[in-house]
Structure formats: structure tokens, C-alpha cells
Amino acid sequence: MILPVLLADLFDRLRLQLPDGxxxxxxxxxxxCVGATAGLVLTAGLWGVLWLLARxxxxxALSRPGKTRRIATAVLxxxxxxxxxxxxxxxxxxxxxxxxxxxxxxQEEGTPQEPGAKLAAPRGGPGQGGTGPARSVLDVLWALxxxxxxxxxxxxxxxxxxxxxxxxxxxxxxxxxxxxxxxxTVLAMAGFSLxxxxxxxxxxxxxxxxxxxxxxAVTGDxxxxxxxxxxxxxxxxxxxxxxxxxxxxxxIRGLVVRADQHVRLRSESFTSPLDPSLVLILDVPAxxxxxxxxxxxxxxxxxxxxxxxLYAKNYGTGRARLEITAQQQVAHPEMLTVPVVAVSxxxxxxxxxxxxxxxxxxxAVALSTAKSEIAQPLYVILMATGIFLLVAFVYxxxxxxxxxxxxxxxxxxxxxxxxxxxQSVWAASSSVADEVEGKTALTVLxxxxxxxxxxxxxxxxIAWAVGLMCAIFGILLLxxxxxxxxxxxxxxxxxxxxxxxxxxxxxxxxxxEMVQTVPGIVLAYLETLVIASLSVAISTRLPAxxxxxxxxxxxxxGHLTPLLVQSxxxxxxxxxxxxxxRLVATVLPVLDHFNIQASVAAGxxxxxxxxxxxxxxxxxxxxxxMLLALALFEDRDLA
Numbered sequence: 001m002i003l004p005v006l007l008a009d010l011f012d013r014l015r016l017q018l019p020d021g022x023x024x025x026x027x028x029x030x031x032x033c034v035g036a037t038a039g040l041v042l043t044a045g046l047w048g049v050l051w052l053l054a055r056x057x058x059x060x061a062l063s064r065p066g067k068t069r070r071i072a073t074a075v076l077x078x079x080x081x082x083x084x085x086x087x088x089x090x091x092x093x094x095x096x097x098x099x100x101x102x103x104x105x106x107q108e109e110g111t112p113q114e115p116g117a118k119l120a121a122p123r124g125g126p127g128q129g130g131t132g133p134a135r136s137v138l139d140v141l142w143a144l145x146x147x148x149x150x151x152x153x154x155x156x157x158x159x160x161x162x163x164x165x166x167x168x169x170x171x172x173x174x175x176x177x178x179x180x181x182x183x184x185t186v187l188a189m190a191g192f193s194l195x196x197x198x199x200x201x202x203x204x205x206x207x208x209x210x211x212x213x214x215x216x217a218v219t220g221d222x223x224x225x226x227x228x229x230x231x232x233x234x235x236x237x238x239x240x241x242x243x244x245x246x247x248x249x250x251x252i253r254g255l256v257v258r259a260d261q262h263v264r265l266r267s268e269s270f271t272s273p274l275d276p277s278l279v280l281i282l283d284v285p286a287x288x289x290x291x292x293x294x295x296x297x298x299x300x301x302x303x304x305x306x307x308x309x310l311y312a313k314n315y316g317t318g319r320a321r322l323e324i325t326a327q328q329q330v331a332h333p334e335m336l337t338v339p340v341v342a343v344s345x346x347x348x349x350x351x352x353x354x355x356x357x358x359x360x361x362x363x364a365v366a367l368s369t370a371k372s373e374i375a376q377p378l379y380v381i382l383m384a385t386g387i388f389l390l391v392a393f394v395y396x397x398x399x400x401x402x403x404x405x406x407x408x409x410x411x412x413x414x415x416x417x418x419x420x421x422x423q424s425v426w427a428a429s430s431s432v433a434d435e436v437e438g439k440t441a442l443t444v445l446x447x448x449x450x451x452x453x454x455x456x457x458x459x460x461x462i463a464w465a466v467g468l469m470c471a472i473f474g475i476l477l478l479x480x481x482x483x484x485x486x487x488x489x490x491x492x493x494x495x496x497x498x499x500x501x502x503x504x505x506x507x508x509x510x511x512x513e514m515v516q517t518v519p520g521i522v523l524a525y526l527e528t529l530v531i532a533s534l535s536v537a538i539s540t541r542l543p544a545x546x547x548x549x550x551x552x553x554x555x556x557x558g559h560l561t562p563l564l565v566q567s568x569x570x571x572x573x574x575x576x577x578x579x580x581x582r583l584v585a586t587v588l589p590v591l592d593h594f595n596i597q598a599s600v601a602a603g604x605x606x607x608x609x610x611x612x613x614x615x616x617x618x619x620x621x622x623x624x625x626m627l628l629a630l631a632l633f634e635d636r637d638l639a
Contacts (some may be wrong), residue, residue, distance in 0.1 A: 005310055013200050020504055021486040023201060027501040028482045028511035030196035031206070031334060032475075035341025036189035043346045047170065054164045060564055063163040063357075073155050080151030088143055093290040146612070157354050160472070166357040173356055177367045179349070184343060185472065209332040212251070213339075222326040228263065230315035238313040240270050245310055245324060249302045250331035258323045259284045261316025265324075267301045269311050293327075300524040316381055325602050334511045355460065361429070361449050365457025366464060373427045373465040382419045389415055394480050394487060405484045406601035412477040413597045417524040420466050424532035425551045427462045429544035432536055437543065454631050457537045459622075466528050474521040481517050482510040512603075519606035520596055526618040527594035531555060533625035534589070540633040558591030589621050 017027075054060050062072045161167070174183055197203050224245045231238040243265075257265055266272075267280035280301035284290045294300065314320040330336070356363045373379055390412055398407040432455075435441040445454060485505040534554055538547045593614055596606060 015201070018199065021490065023199065024510055025483045025486050026196065026505040026506060027200050027507035028334070028514050029204075030193060030200050031511065032341060032514075033189040033193035033196065034207075034210075034335075035338040036186045036345060037193045038338050038342035039345025040190055043349050044341045045130065046346060046350070047167070050158075050161050051167050054162050054167055056131065059162055060164055062159050063161070063166075069159055073152075073159050076155035076158060077148070077152045080154050081148050081462045084147035084150055085144060088147060119134045121439060135394065137364045157350065160354055160358050161350065163357055166353065169356075170353065173353060177352070177370050179352055181374075182471065185475070187492070189475075206332055206335055209250075209330045210335040210338055212248075213330045213336060216251065216328050216330060219328075221328060224324045224326070226312075226322045228259075228261070228312060228320040230261070230314050230316055230318055230320070230321055234317065238292065238315055241312050241314070243310045243312050243322065243324065243327065245307060247307055247328055248331070249300060249305050249307060249330045252300075252307070252326060253292060253329045254291060254327035254329065255280075255282070256289060256291050256325040257282050257284050258289040259316075259320050260287055261314055261318055261320035262286050263311050263320050263322055264315060265308075265322075266311045268303075270313065305627060334508065334515075337423055337511075337515060352464075359453070361453040362457040362460060365444070365449065365454055366460035368459050369427070369431050370464045370468075371461065371463025372431065373423070373470070376426075376430070378426055379423060379465070379469070382423055383469060383472070386415060386419050386469070387476060390473065390476050390480055394484055404488050405481065405513060408484050409481060409513075409520065409601040410597045412473075412480070413520040413524055413600065416470055416473045416477065416521065417527060420470055420524065420528035421531050421555060423469060423552075424462055424466050424528050425535045425548055427465060428458070428532060428535035428539045431458050431462070432539035432545050434634065436540070436638060439638070441599060443636065451633055452630055453542070455536065455633055456626060459533060459626060459629075462532050462536070463529055466532065467525060470525040470528070475520075477521065478514045478517060482514040485509050485513060516603050516605070517600055519611060520600035522611060523594040523596055523614055526614055527591055530589050530591065530594075530618055530621050530625075533622040533629075535637050537625050537629035537632060540629050540636060554588055555591065558589050559595060559617060561588070561590065561592075 035614075062069055097461070173179060200206070222245070224243065225244050228241050229239070257263075263284045265280075265282040265284065268274055272279065276291045278299070280292060282290050283293055310324070312322060344572060355366070393408050393411050393415075398404045432441075435444070441454065445451060489505055531551060535547055538550050542550070596610075599606060603612065
């Protein structure tokens with residue numbers, strides 16, 4: 001306990017005296033950078049585990065093709081599937097006590113309600129919250145199928161990467177292709193995470209909240225029970241009883257209390273001289289449930305950092321069985337961004353290493369394509385243009401009366417999408433069509449590289465190059481979105497839920513705006529991949545100009561077709577248009593699935609399942625486009 005106190009005192013002494021607005025802006029950026037640091041640590045740790053496993057006799061042989069590898073993959077698939085299915089079962093069967101309930105409390109007259117709190121009786125069974133909609137059999141089957149696929153992919157990756165030669169070439173893989181600029185970017189973010197320790201207020205408190213997350217994830221809500229004796233007679237005042245509990249003041253999010261007799265519960269002693277408005281008081285009628293929820297902006301009725309007791313009185317005629325459920329959550333849920341960023345960084349690194357190990361010929365073509373495209377003047381121009389505009393968008397007056405941040409999100413996401421599509425179509429034309437016309441492809445295919453490796457490698461190289469562009473643009477957009485509330489408030493126009501703000505936006509507001517933008521960046525990249533796959537297929541037969549025209553037409557029709565198909569006016573007056581729209585929607589990709597700029601700009605949460613389904617759609621359509629590209633390129637005369 002002494003070391004954290006000394007470190008906290010040291011950081012307080014060294015902390016830079018910056019304006020509150022700058023600190024509130026840099027705090028969510030620092031959290032993002034802490035995630036990058038955790039990603040480096042996680043990647044190094046997993047690589048070390050693979051390196052040690054590869055040194056174990058007979059395990060290195062698992063990476064070689066054969067019966068042993070197939071058996072190991074099957075066994076690991078079963079193990080991973082069981083783990084994922086267990087996590088899915090726990091996530092869907094754990095009752096949510098309290099949140100979502102809404103009913104009036106039956107407090108006695110004169111009993112105060114704690115400021116910022118709500119008293120409610122939860123729906124459903126006693127002591128439990130709403131159970132939510134019942135899961136259908138189809139939903140469960142889809143979820144289990146996803147767990148099986150995820151388990152197989154993870155097992156395949158683990159078996160493939162237990163290879164001494166592949167792990168020995170990790171340093172070379174880091175220095176080539178897109179991994180090097182990505183590594184430099186992550187290292188720069190890790191450097192800022194260290195510098196942010198003297199910028200952010202109470203960084204150790206935030207890090208402690210992150211460290212508490214695994215503990216709370218395992219323990220869940222805390223439950224306490226106690227039996228209270230009744231008063232000697234109905235005319236006597238009930239005796240005050242201390243109810244032993246244990247939870248942290250900053251982690252409590254709600255209390256669900258049930259009793260079979262009339263019980264009154266307080267956070268302080270019934271004889272406490274404190275103002276009743278600062279004390280939590282719950283009046284629980286016999287056989288009913290009462291819920292208290294602490295709002296983010298409400299005051300906390302608990303004084304101790306670790307609450308060890310509550311106070312209760314039994315006003316019933318018999319012994320009362322008191323049940324208390326303490327709903328707990330990490331003190332700063334914003335810190336959960338850190339593991340998400342860390343896992344994403346590790347996934348990108350090992351995906352590149354897996355591609356390099358499992359498909360060496362394809363990876364050689366992809367590496368050459370990515371390096372060639374990154375070195376192109378157009379790539380540099382698009383990068384410079386995107387960086388300049390993303391920064392300039394912050395200072396452009398949109399004249400939206402407080403909703404400028406929505407326009408910033410929409411403009412930034414649209415810019416990332418347009419520049420990514422331009423780069424992908426140009427790369428497909430220059431790396432496929434131009435090489436076929438210039439006889440360069442014939443030279444490449446004269447080596448032990450098949451046409452399949454050539455086409456798929458070109459697409460993979462384009463995907464990596466565009467992914468680097470989207471990653472840098474995405475990070476910059478998140479930084480500017482986090483700063484936008486501070487800037488708008490100083491300009492006198494920042495609003496939350498159409499309510500003008502009279503105080504400086506907190507770092508929680510900046511973090512919320514930043515995180516809500518991430519799904520839009522991911523979907524913009526997935527849409528770019530779909531366009532890139534079609535562009536590669538077109539480039540196998542047509543020159544650059546035709547590729548640009550067709551890709552542009554696909555982009556327009558992909559966004560316009562759903563509007564035509566769903567239009568009731570067009571359906572009644574122009575049936576042939578509806579038929580044509582449905583035909584186009586069947587053949588061409590429905591790009592409107594990736595268009596969620598309006599939801600992101602409005603702050604509407606995007607469910608993770610939506611991202612998963614769009615990822616599946618992107619993978620399936622890209623696979624179909626690649627099959628078409630292989631069919632068109634198979635009999636192409638390159639001489």
C-alpha cells in the first residue's frame with residue numbers, strides 16, 4: 001500500500017499544470033495509448049509463449065503438414081470451442097439485477113431520497129432484474145457456430161505459429177511491409193502513455209480500475225443475507241442491526257434489497273447526525289423488492305472507501321430474511337477500452353505472422369504489392385490530404401447550433417471511406433491491370449508462384465496498404481473527435497442530447513464521443529475491402545480507366561439500390577425500377593450495410609453483433625469476388 005501512495009504523490013508533484021480542457025481532452029487519448037502499450041506487452045507475451053512451446057520436443061512438429069497437425073488442430077478446436085461456449089453461456093444466463101427496472105418506490109412520508117438516485121422495483125422474479133427477451137434456438141445455433149469457427153481459427157493459428165523458423169524471422173517480418181509503420185505508430189502511442197502519467201489526473205486510480213476488472217468479471221455481483229429478529233412487541237422500536245457487507249464505494253452501481261418482512265435499510269446508523277438527504281434510505285415492504293441505482297452524476301451516499309456494514313431495522317411481526325445484492329462495476333468503465341485496443345493490436349500482428357508462415361508465396365506477392373503502393377506518390381498525397389482535412393474539420397464552423405461534433409464524425413468517416421476506396425481502386429489498377437499489360441505479371445509467374453497466389457497476394461497487399469491508411473486516419477479522427485467537445489464549448493456551442501452544457505465537458509464526455517466513432521471506422525475499412533475485391537476482379541480483364549468507371553458505378557449503386565427497393569412510391573409507380581433494383585442488389589454488394597455514419601454521428605450505440613455480421617458479409621462477398629477474379633485470370637493470355 002505504501003508504493004502506490006508514494007507513486008501517486010510523485011505524479012502529483014510532477015504533474016503539468018495544464019488547463020482543464022486540455023487535460024480532459026488528453027485523458028481519453030492517454031487511455032487509448034495505454035491500450036497500445038498493453039497491446040505491445042500482450043503481443044510480446046504471446047510471442048514468448050509460442051517461442052517456449054516451439055522449444056518443447058515434438059511440439060515443433062505440429063506445425064508441419066500431416067496427420068499429427070490435423071489431430072492437434074481438432075483437439076485444440078474442441079478446447080477453444082468449449083471455452084467460448086462456456087463464456088457465451090455465462091454472458092447470456094447471468095441475471096441482471098436492477099438495471100432496466102422502473103417503478104415508483106413506496107417510501108414512507110418524510111423519508112428522503114438520495115440525490116441523483118432512483119428507487120425502483122425490478123421486473124421479473126424476486127431479487128432479479130428483467131430477464132430480457134428469450135433466446136431462440138436459431139440464435140443459439142448461430143452463436144455456437146460462431147464459437148466453433150472462432151475456435152477452429154484460433155487452433156489453426158496456434159498450431160501454425162509453433163514453428164521455430166517462423167518465430168526466428170519475426171524481426172525480419174517487423175521491418176518489412178506495413179508492420180514497420182504500424183509498429184512505429186504503436187511505439188509512439190506507448191511513449192505518450194508514459195508521458196501522460198504527468199498529464200492525467202490520478203492515473204494510478206484509473207490503472208487500478210483496470211486491474212480490478214478481472215476480479216469483478218469473476219466475482220460478479222456480491223450477495224449478502226441476514227436474519228433480523230422482530231421487536232419484542234408491536235409498540236417497541238425495532239433494534240438497529242449491522243448488516244455485514246463488503247464492496248468498494250467507487251464500484252457500487254446499485255443495491256437490490258428484498259425482505260419477507262417490512263425492513264428499513266440505511267447506509268448510516270439510524271442515530272447518525274448526518275443530513276438525511278446525504279444518506280441512502282431504502283424502505284422495503286414485506287415480500288417486495290426495492291432497487292437503488294447510483295447515477296453517474298449523482299452523489300455517493302457511502303463515506304468509507306470500502307463499505308463493510310449497512311444498518312437495518314425490522315418493522316415486521318416476525319423474523320425477517322434480508323437479501324442484499326450489490327451490483328458492482330469497475331469505477332471507470334472507460335478503462336475497458338484498454339483490453340480492446342490491446343487485443344486488436346495483438347490480433348493484427350499475429351494475423352500478419354500467420355499469413356507469412358502459412359502462405360509464404362502469397363505473402364511474398366502481398367509484401368511486394370504493399371511496399372510498392374506505399375511508395376507511390378498518390379499514397380503520400382492521399383495521406384497528406386487526409387491528415388490535413390481531418391485536422392481542419394475541427395475548426396470548420398458547421399453552423400449546426402451545438403451539433404458540430406456530429407458533422408465532424410460524418411465528414412471524417414466519409415473522408416476515410418472515399419480516400420480508402422480511391423487508394424484501393426488505384427492499387428488494383430496499377431498492381432494488376434498495369435502489370436498484366438506491361439508483361440510484369442508474366443515475369444512474376446515464371447517463378448514458382450501460381451496464378452492463385454498472384455491474385456490473392458495482390459488483394460492481400462492492397463488490404464494491408466489500405467488498412468495502414470485507415471488505421472492512421474482512424475487514430476487521428478479519434479483524437480480530433482475527443483478534442484471537439486472542448487473546442488465547441490469554448491466557442492459556446494456544445495450540447496449533449498440537445499441540452500446546452502454550462503460547464504466544461506469532462507473527459508468522460510470526450511471518451512464517449514471518441515469510442516462511439518470506432519464502429520464507423522471499422523465499417524469504412526470493410527466497405528473498402530469489398531470495393532477492392534471487385535476492383536481486383538475487374539482489373540484482371542480491363543484497363544485502369546474501365547476499372548475506375550465500373551468501381552464508381554458499383555459504389556453508387558451499392559448505396560442507392562436499397563433506397564429504390566424500399567421506396568413505396570417507386571414500388572407503386574415504377575415496378576420495373578424495383579425489379580432492376582432487386583436484380584442489382586442480388587448481384588452487386590449492398591454497401592448500405594456499411595453506412596452507419598448517421599448512427600455514429602447521432603451517438604447511437606452500434607451493437608457488436610452488427611459488426612460481426614457485416615464482417616461475415618464482407619468476407620463472403622470478398623471471397624466470391626476473388627473466385628471471380630481467379631476464374632477470369634486463369635485463362636488470361638499474359639504473353
